Amino acid sequence: MELSLAQLAELVGGSLDGPADRVVSGINGIQEAGHDELTFLANPKYAPALAGCRAGVVLVRPDQDVPPGLAVIRVDDPYLAFAKILTVATQKPYQPMGVHPRAEVAPSAQLGLDVSVHALAYVGENARIGDRSVIHPGVYVGEGARVGDDTVIHPNVTIGHGCLVGNRCIIHSGTVIGADGYGFVPTADGHFKIPQVGVVQIDDDVEIGAGNTIDRAALGRTWIQRGVKTDNMVHVAHNCVIGENTLLVAQVGVSGSTTVGKNVIMGGQTGVAGHLTIGDDVKIAAKSGVHGDLKPGEIVAGIPAxxxxxxxxxxxxxxxxxxxxxxxxxxxxxxxxxxxxxxxxx
Structure with missing residues (x-):
């Protein structure tokens, strides 16, 4: 990365106070950044660090006071601007590698243009991998499963038979998509297993953290809608619907047949009972236990929430x-x- 301050300001739509031709070649924390590096101030808690900051330029809010001589780019959201610059700085051109000789691809599987299927990956009968998608080592794509375009499946992910993954998704290591839902009928002799014959559908622009388990539906689908982001160790049970742009933080568990609305945030270790409706824009604090429906916009905490x-x-x-x-x-x-x-x- 080598960008002038003028280029950086244009990239993030900010206002530059400083030498337009100065070039920075790295990004670092506000206390560590040197004269050839960029940093940012998103949390006012760290504003005192500006006094000793040696960075070549700092991303700050429009109303932020800064010491004389410190170059800044003023933006409405420094954190977002930092993310955009970091994305540009770390992106590498995609180089497709094709199918590794030690990968196993069924004869009836369909591979899109410029795919990468790494060693020890398995793509089952009638499965389909979209254009420019990457299947890392140890991935299992079951019979009839679908993976969209520009999607990255990290090592040792399982995508069960018939399950659907959209475009531009990222699924991190160790996640299992499409294991049987937890369905049993109590009998005098024990628990009679209910066949789980549905699928998991993951829409476009979803990111699933490491070690997630998203169970297939008993009938129909377990549905992860567009833009959902999950942290590590999240469980979504059978027949749940997780609404668009919802965030599930680490160790959240959502029980079966619960519908979660759009733009919901569930803090870490939240547990949600089954057959509930969680409205749009709900916020649930960490370690909460939700046992009843929540109306749109509610903010809750505790056990019970x-x-x-x-x-x-x-x-x-x-x-x-x-x-x-x-x-x-x-x-x-x-x-x-x-x-x-x-x-x-x-």
Missing amino acids: IPHRMWLRNVAVGRRLADLFDRVKKLEKRLNALQAKDGVGS
Whole structure:
């Protein structure tokens, strides 16, 4: 990466205060960046670090005060601008490698243009891999599965038979898409397994973290809609719908047949019961347990999940319980003394 400050400002649509012809060749943290590197200030907490900053240029908000002589590019969202520049700086031209001799591709599988299928990958009968998609070592693409264009499947991912993955998706290592949903009927002799004959459908521009498990539907589909991003170790059960642009943070678990709306955020280790409806734009704090439907726009926390403001009040009271207990004991002692003095209860 070698870009002038003028080029960087144009790239992110920012306003440059500094020498337009200065060139930077790297990106670093605000305390580590040198004179030939770019950095950014997104969190006001780190604003004092600007005083000693040696960076060639800093991405800041339009109203940020900066020391004299420090070159800055003023943008509405420094974090987004940083992400865009980092993307440009790290992108490499795609070089298709074709099918490795040690890969196994079924005769009836269809491979698009300029694909890369690495060693020890398996592509099953009637499966289809789209143009410019990359199948890394150890990936299993089952019979009749579909992978769209420009999608990257990282090592040791399983895509079960008949499952669908869209365009421009990223699926990280160790994820299993299309294992059987958890469906059993209790009987006198144990638990009778319900065949899981549906699929998983993952729409375009989805990123699935490492070690996810997304179960196939009993009937129909488990549906991950466009733009969803999941962190590592997330579980989505059979017949769930995860709405567009929703974020599921690490160790979230969503039970079967629950519908999650658009633009929802679930904090880490949140658990959601089955057969619920979570409305659009809901935010759920980490380690929450959701046992009922949530209306669009609700913000909840706790086990069971309650409105966030109420949860904050409860937490504040909880911290004072020991003091409140001591006060109550003292009041009881005083009350008993007064009652004894007045002869009450004798």
